[in-house]
Amino acid sequence: MKKLINDPEAVTTEAVEGFVLAHPDLVTQLDQLVVARVGGAVRGKVGLVSGGGSGHEPLHAGFVGVGMLDAAVPGAMFTSPTPDPIVAATRAADGGAGVLHIVKNYTGDVLNFETAAELADAEDIEVATVIVNDDVAVEDSLYTAGRRGVAGTVLVEKIAGAAAERGDDLAGVLAIAQRVNAGVRSMGVALSACTVPHAGKPSFELAENEIEIGIGIHGEPGRRRIPMASADEITDLLLDPVVEDLGLASGEHVLLLVNGMGGTPASELSIVYRHARRRLEEQGVVVDRSLVGNYVTSLEMQGASVTVLRLDDELTALYDAPVSTAALRWGL
Amino acid sequence: MKKLINDPEAVTTEAVEGFVLAHPDLVTQLDQLVVARVGGAVRGKVGLVSGGGSGHEPLHAGFVGVGMLDAAVPGAMFTSPTPDPIVAATRAADGGAGVLHIVKNYTGDVLNFETAAELADAEDIEVATVIVNDDVAVEDSLYTAGRRGVAGTVLVEKIAGAAAERGDDLAGVLAIAQRVNAGVRSMGVALSACTVPHAGKPSFELAENEIEIGIGIHGEPGRRRIPMASADEITDLLLDPVVEDLGLASGEHVLLLVNGMGGTPASELSIVYRHARRRLEEQGVVVDRSLVGNYVTSLEMQGASVTVLRLDDELTALYDAPVSTAALRWGL
Amino acid sequence: MSEGALDVDWARRFVAEAAAVVAEHRVELSELDRLIGDGDHGENLARGFSAVTAAMEPAEPATVGDVLKLVATTLMSTVGGAAGPLYGTAFLRAAKVTAVPAVDAQGVHSLLDAALEGVVARGKAQVGDKTMVDAWHPAVEAASAAAEAGSSPAQVLRAAAEAAAVGAASTDDLVALKGRASYLGERSVGHRDPGAASTVLLLDAAARAATDA
Amino acid sequence: MSEGALDVDWARRFVAEAAAVVAEHRVELSELDRLIGDGDHGENLARGFSAVTAAMEPAEPATVGDVLKLVATTLMSTVGGAAGPLYGTAFLRAAKVTAVPAVDAQGVHSLLDAALEGVVARGKAQVGDKTMVDAWHPAVEAASAAAEAGSSPAQVLRAAAEAAAVGAASTDDLVALKGRASYLGERSVGHRDPGAASTVLLLDAAARAATDA
Ligand SMILES: Nc1ncnc2c1ncn2[C@@H]1O[C@H](COP(=O)(O)OP(=O)(O)O)[C@@H](O)[C@H]1O
Ligand SMILES: Nc1ncnc2c1ncn2[C@@H]1O[C@H](COP(=O)(O)OP(=O)(O)O)[C@@H](O)[C@H]1O
Ligand SMILES: [Mg+2]
Ligand SMILES: [Mg+2]
Ligand SMILES: [Mg+2]
Ligand SMILES: [Mg+2]
Structure with missing residues (x-):
């Protein structure tokens, strides 16, 4: 394991420190491991808080800023943060109109945010929660902890952030977030595992000609292991279940997100995008918006995920609304 | 070698195709392998053209758009493009005020752009050329092909692009580009090699506890191989020669760019940034602007480079000017 | 109080033993979780228990519950992940039924029962879902039987720890239905649940702390 | 024209041999370059020469120079990198001095001399810089001597190819001062320059094409 780190124990704190130093116009760090929008909570605006284990950068701190999150709570590597910093972030994000917690559906994240919401409630901060669960790799949620939250999270954060910015109240922002979550599905592949610094060895072993289909974003193994295939074939394996689960029909409009897992060259993401887009178009689906890049990563894992979000005019307008964060920025 | 590709021969064309499909608001593809700003050349504005081997994405196509490049010419993987597409790009970029070629100092790039400039001249397009050579790893340029052009290129493109956008004439834009090049230095490290698709094996071999210091951006081995060290120690090895070569004095203002080589997690780049910034501040250098991310990559190589640009008020204002490209975007 | 009742000193020893055993098995537990x-x-647990050790240092607990509550809040605010809230709630519920200077055999059963209830209240897992519940549940049953049979508090804990070990071993053959391992479906078979394994370590530490009394 | 003059058919055969030998040694040349x-x-060269093969197909060259010019422009527009402009200019200059139906021994020398001049004009490398110049330069000298001594065109090419091979081998011990390898400094020692190696292959193809006549 070779990493540009000093001490495995200090990776998260040093990385957050560096991130905040590099973006003084956007973010500030609170006492706890909380990254908040510079200038503090916006009076009258619903606050947005998200968080989860570190190792998914730019998620979440990279999405703090105007038009998206008010505060992010990075936990230890791949480990949900504890309730305390979540409460601190909730306090920092509250402008009097309540706070939306955007939580990826993992037992740890759900439980810690749940406790934090109770504690915030005790401080008279109104909290609503959206649980993001876009991963279709988790096939039968009756027999699992339910579908995981993966790359779709960034779309929930962007679009709900725009709704908050335009002045929607907490119920309204929550409804938008839930609509995004209801219309977004993802599936990912790993060509290599990642190595958590303190573990020092890869999260799983793959032979030179094997890949993992249906991975999560914590270096977990996927649903199944298949022989290496071409980019187009792999893209089909990711896109088909997404389209099917969404029940996409010809004529529908979508956003197509091809997300890199951290160690994949941009050119490969473009190749995956190219095929996914063509396949969608062959099915009569109109790709109105696109996002290609590293947004929700698993350290240096090689691989990608394909995410499709069903769009309507309102969601498209909210997606297009100005945003100014370290990792997503336009119109500002 | 596991890659999300279809055919090693088709990587560049498929990737460019996917890139253009994903950014219809920004770019369009010409007949040749040329990515041009959507809407064509801007009348009366100096055009900016850059290019070079593929594999450095988002460089260069990711920097085509308002405020930066008018056209980019991606060559074969790590191989300079031939003169023909460079001429086509030059034609597409010419709004009657001449075209600036931004060329990284590699024999192949220099020679092919040189020929293209001659051919463009024969078509009565005025061409000026800036050769970017910011890599301090190439110590004694008397005994080499001269310092290479690496991550500093993105700053030349950004700032010269802003100068063109504000209406400077060709001589003016060239002068700005040369000023940026004169004030920018970089140095890089590789923790792992990259694998060019058609080669199918890593560009060099590194033992588990070795790193290459002073690498270029084509998977070339570096100047020397040293045992693995901490992020802070490695950052010193990159930053010190940069600062020394620039002759930075206390009180000077700079832009600090920490660039990922493609396979490095964002958190590690933040850790490198954190230390580089502190070191500069200890020396009384004021870090006014920062950029941390994958801008000039070597496929999936793990590693990073540190770039420092000496700023003055004019360069800072040009850097801050609006830009709207796939990989760098603000104010628009 | 009855014969061999477990007091605040036991609780302190338990915490020290638990911290030691978690530190010792840190890599092993993470390796189970990696699979x-x-x-x-x-x-996660090592981070939590080293914070617990630090928190215990200046504390002056008057009851067994005071100790368990400090463990609960410290774990809750330092562990994170699934295990943080689950163990946190377990200790918190256990603390509520042990707000006394010492616990007898029935008290030990109540303590464990409350802990299990806490885990289930938060995690909604059932026996057979391949989680720590598969260790806690038989532990509580064994504790109940032992207490009924008139065993000493130490014996009750020993019985609980042994049943937990059997329960943890039973997770090897299960398909996970809760927690992160559930995403693997059939591929989770053949591996031990890490939370069940750590439950065994903690109960064993509690039993040893009682025997040392 | 003198005995054994090399005509357009030779030029065509040369191009075919060159394309074959480049394809055959593609991996080997890239491996040298990787080091x-x-x-x-x-x-790069394989891409270029397969384009040359395609371009030759419909062409009806009247002179040796016509063939070499087609090679030049095709390499220039398909190879890229350093080798594209360098070989492109070499062939272009060689074409200029061979605008005749056939070349004699002196003509072969002029052809090679013009090629070398083209490489130097573009690349500014000197003998000893560890580039293709280290193969071209002795090749031209040997060709000059052979032509002076009254050798046949085929013999002149053979002498050139052999001298090029010696020159290419001499690059093994050199520190690179031009091109990409120069960035390696001392670490470039112990490896053969890939452009010098490909120069040997091309000159050998030319010589073989002449012998087959
Ligand atoms: N719903 C649940 N109910 C009971 N225990 C659970 C549940 N979900 C997870 N666990 C336990 O938590 C353990 C994992 O803890 P840990 O690795 O610390 O958290 P995370 O899964 O967030 O990384 C599992 O081995 C399992 O025993
Ligand atoms: N300045 C130069 N003069 C002569 N030959 C050169 C020069 N620079 C490079 N070369 C030749 O070009 C070869 C490399 O070609 P190639 O690998 O195709 O291009 P690139 O270096 O752009 O990848 C070198 O081995 C060397 O022989
Ligand atoms: Mg975890
Ligand atoms: Mg090259
Ligand atoms: Mg875990
Ligand atoms: Mg080369």
Whole structure:
């Protein structure tokens, strides 16, 4: 394991420190491991808080800023943060109109945010929660902890952030977030595992000609292991279940997100995008918006995920609304 | 070698195709392998053209758009493009005020752009050329092909692009580009090699506890191989020669760019940034602007480079000017 | 109080033993988690229990419950992940039924029963879902039987720890239905649940702390 | 025209032999380049010469120069990198001095001399810089001597190819001062320059094409 780190124990704190130093116009760090929008909570605006284990950068701190999150709570590597910093972030994000917690559906994240919401409630901060669960790799949620939250999270954060910015109240922002979550599905592949610094060895072993289909974003193994295939074939394996689960029909409009897992060259993401887009178009689906890049990563894992979000005019307008964060920025 | 590709021969064309499909608001593809700003050349504005081997994405196509490049010419993987597409790009970029070629100092790039400039001249397009050579790893340029052009290129493109956008004439834009090049230095490290698709094996071999210091951006081995060290120690090895070569004095203002080589997690780049910034501040250098991310990559190589640009008020204002490209975007 | 009742000193010894055993098995627990989860369970608990050790230092607990409550809040605010809230709630519920200077055999059963209830209240897992519940549940049953049979508090804990070990071993053959391992489906079979394994370590530490009395 | 003059058919055969030999040694040339450059030299030339083969198909060249010019422009517009402009200019200059139906021994020398001049004009490298010049320069000298001594055109090419091979081998011990390998400094020692190696292959193809006549 070779990493540009000093001490495995200090990776998260040093990385957050560096991130905040590099973006003084956007973010500030609170006492706890909380990254908040510079200038503090916006009076009258619903606050947005998200968080989860570190190792998914730019998620979440990279999405703090105007038009998206008010505060992010990075936990230890791949480990949900504890309730305390979540409460601190909730306090920092509250402008009097309540706070939306955007939580990826993992037992740890759900439980810690749940406790934090109770504690915030005790401080008279109104909290609503959206649980993001876009991963279709988790096939039968009756027999699992339910579908995981993966790359779709960034779309929930962007679009709900725009709704908050335009002045929607907490119920309204929550409804938008839930609509995004209801219309977004993802599936990912790993060509290599990642190595958590303190573990020092890869999260799983793959032979030179094997890949993992249906991975999560914590270096977990996927649903199944298949022989290496071409980019187009792999893209089909990711896109088909997404389209099917969404029940996409010809004529529908979508956003197509091809997300890199951290160690994949941009050119490969473009190749995956190219095929996914063509396949969608062959099915009569109109790709109105696109996002290609590293947004929700698993350290240096090689691989990608394909995410499709069903769009309507309102969601498209909210997606297009100005945003100014370290990792997503336009119109500002 | 596991890659999300279809055919090693088709990587560049498929990737460019996917890139253009994903950014219809920004770019369009010409007949040749040329990515041009959507809407064509801007009348009366100096055009900016850059290019070079593929594999450095988002460089260069990711920097085509308002405020930066008018056209980019991606060559074969790590191989300079031939003169023909460079001429086509030059034609597409010419709004009657001449075209600036931004060329990284590699024999192949220099020679092919040189020929293209001659051919463009024969078509009565005025061409000026800036050769970017910011890599301090190439110590004694008397005994080499001269310092290479690496991550500093993105700053030349950004700032010269802003100068063109504000209406400077060709001589003016060239002068700005040369000023940026004169004030920018970089140095890089590789923790792992990259694998060019058609080669199918890593560009060099590194033992588990070795790193290459002073690498270029084509998977070339570096100047020397040293045992693995901490992020802070490695950052010193990159930053010190940069600062020394620039002759930075206390009180000077700079832009600090920490660039990922493609396979490095964002958190590690933040850790490198954190230390580089502190070191500069200890020396009384004021870090006014920062950029941390994958801008000039070597496929999936793990590693990073540190770039420092000496700023003055004019360069800072040009850097801050609006830009709207796939990989760098603000104010628009 | 009855014969061999477990007092605040026992609770302190238990915490010290637990911290030691978690530190010792840190890598092993993370390795279990790497195989069917995300490889951080040992790290998470080690971080938590080293914070617990630090928190215990200046504390002056008057009851067994005071100790368990400090453990609960410290774990809750330092572990994170799934294990943090689950163990946190377990200790919190256990603390509520042990707000006394010492607990007898029935008290030990109540303590364990409350802990299990806490885990189930938060995690909604059932026996057979391949979680720590598969260790806690038989532990509570064994404790109940032992207490009924008139065993000493130490014997009750020993019985609980042994039943937990059997329960943890039973997770090897299960398909995970809760937690991160559930995403693996059939691929989770053949591996031990890390939370069940750490439950055994903790109960064993409690039993040893009682025997040392 | 003198005995054994090399005509358009020779030029065509040369191009075919060159394309074959480049394809055959593609991996080997890229491997040389991987060690001290960026690993694409074989790929670059293979791409170029397969385009040359396609371009030759419909062509009806009247002179040796017509063939060489087609090679020049095709390489220039398909190879890229350093080798594209360098070989492109070499062939272009060679074409200029061979605008005749056939070349004699002196003509072969002029052809090679013009090629070398083209490489130097573009690349500014000197003998000893560890580039293709280290193969071209002795080749031209040997060709000059052979032509003076009254050798046949085929013999002149053979002498050139053999001298090029010696020159290419001499690059093994050199520190690169030009091109990508120069960035390696001392670390470039112990490896053969890929452009020098490909120069040997091309000159050998030319010589073989002449002998087959
Ligand atoms: N719903 C649940 N109910 C009971 N225990 C659970 C549940 N979900 C997870 N666990 C336990 O938590 C353990 C994993 O803890 P840990 O690795 O620290 O957290 P995370 O899964 O968030 O990384 C599992 O081995 C399992 O015993
Ligand atoms: N300045 C130069 N003069 C002569 N030959 C050169 C020069 N620079 C490079 N070369 C030749 O080009 C070869 C490399 O070609 P190639 O790998 O195709 O291009 P690139 O270096 O752009 O990848 C070198 O081995 C060397 O022989
Ligand atoms: Mg975890
Ligand atoms: Mg090259
Ligand atoms: Mg875990
Ligand atoms: Mg090369």
